[in-house]
Amino acid sequence: MIRDIALKENIQLDFTESIRFTGYQEYANGYTPQIDIDSPILKLGLNLTKKELDKYALGRYMAAYPVSEPLSIECYLIGINDGTGEMLKSELIFLAKRENGQTIEIDPYWLFQSKLTGEGINLNADKDTTLKSEALKKAIKSRNEVKDKREKQLNKMKSFLDKTYRVQYDETLQKLEEYQRDNIDNKNSALINQMNARLIDIENKKEDRLSLIERQANIGMIPPKQIVQLEVTPNGKNSRVISTDYQEIIEQYEKANGRRNVKVYAPFSLVDFYSERFNGEERFIILTENNDFFPDENYIEDLPEILKWVYIYVVKDGRVVEERAMDKEIVI
Structure with missing residues (x-):
């Protein structure tokens, strides 16, 4: 079955030998490559995951996560195909409703930044269709x-x-x-x-x-399929913030410091903002309200290609009070 999927999706893998890989750079060598976004094994894993998700829809659960406020998160699978039946696009999207009723799209990377903790209490399904409507709008936009x-x-x-x-x-x-x-x-x-x-x-x-x-x-558009509902509560270890809340603050700060082309990423992306100087010098920004915040080992493993341009900004009372170059703080 796995062989057939790899062949159908044109994923180049040799099944005659054991497949070795690692997620950590220090363990990578000629026999054990580090897995990255272009790795065939990752593509195969995503395809297998999608096929499993197509079969099931989970319920609604409560869990704890390092967030600054409770979030009602729903995951949807959306698909775009053409008249021949070919699937042109298939993706998982995560939509969240905040305490104030605002809806935001959060980056799938949030699942890899930290673990969901708690007992995973199974709750009754939420009948509110707000996020489902947003998922439909997102699917229509993607189709167009x-x-x-x-x-x-x-x-x-x-x-x-x-x-x-x-x-x-x-x-x-x-x-x-x-x-x-x-x-x-x-x-x-x-x-x-x-x-x-x-x-x-x-x-x-x-x-x-x-x-x-x-x-x-x-x-054509395949109607968004709800995969899971999550009621996420703060676990008291908040580190990241909702990036879009600080867009104006960061844009003004970067402009005042000679940087332009400021781009804001979806909340809980790998980084929160990007900017550059007139000479093309890049800067990737991770935003936090915690003076002691520093990414853990797993998070740092995802940053090697941009690490020397990554800065941590600490925000307090609506302004940036500190910025730190990440590569200067890493102890090898």
């Missing part, structure tokens, strides 16, 4: 984005096919006319029949390809 991109691609392909088949048709028609003009005593009858058959074949192939393009252009 895929549709716009697909239409541009297919319009180019359609134009190319029209030109290609027109050239083939005109060349064949020219030969047919030449054979007809020189058809003394029906000596070119076989060639004439061959050219007529080829013209019909060109038209049929053109219609088939254009019909396929029409089906590929028909973009």
Whole structure:
């Protein structure tokens, strides 16, 4: 089964030997590569997870997490396909409702930053459809984005096919006319029949390809499927904050310090903000209200490619009171 999935999804894995991998850079070597986002084993794992999620829908649970406020989180699986049945996009999205009623989308990375703790109390399903409506809006937006991109691609392909088949048709028609003009005593009858058959074949192939393009252009949306509901309560170890609450503060601070092109990421992403100087010098920002905050080993393992540009900003009373370069604080 796993072999078949890998083959179907064109995932290059050698199943004749044991597959070795590690999640930690210090354990990686020539025989045991470090797993990353492009690793075939990760792609296979995601595919297997998706197939399992397609079968099940979990309930509603209560758990503790290092957040600054209670959050009602719902996970949805959304999918976009075309008229041929090909799945163009499939993703898990996490939506949260805050105490003030505001809804936000949080980054899937939140699951890897820290562990959910507590007894995992099973609760009755929440009948509130607020987040379900948001999931539907997100799915529609995703479908429209895929549709716009697909239409541009297919319009180019359609134009190319029209030109290609027109050239083939005109060349064949020219030969047919030449054979007809020189058809003394029906000596070119076989060639004439061959050219007529080829013209019909060109038209049929053109219609088939254009019909396929029409089906590929028909973009559909699989209704969002709720996977799980989580009532997340603070565990008293809050470290990260809701990034979008501080967007204006960080934008002003970065501008005052000669940095621009400020980008805010979804709450609980790998980092919260990005900025750069006029010379292209990059800065990745992790935001916290905790003066003693420092990412744990697992978190740091996800930052090696950008570590020398990562800064921790401490915010208090609506302003940045401290910034620290992470790579200066790591003890090797």
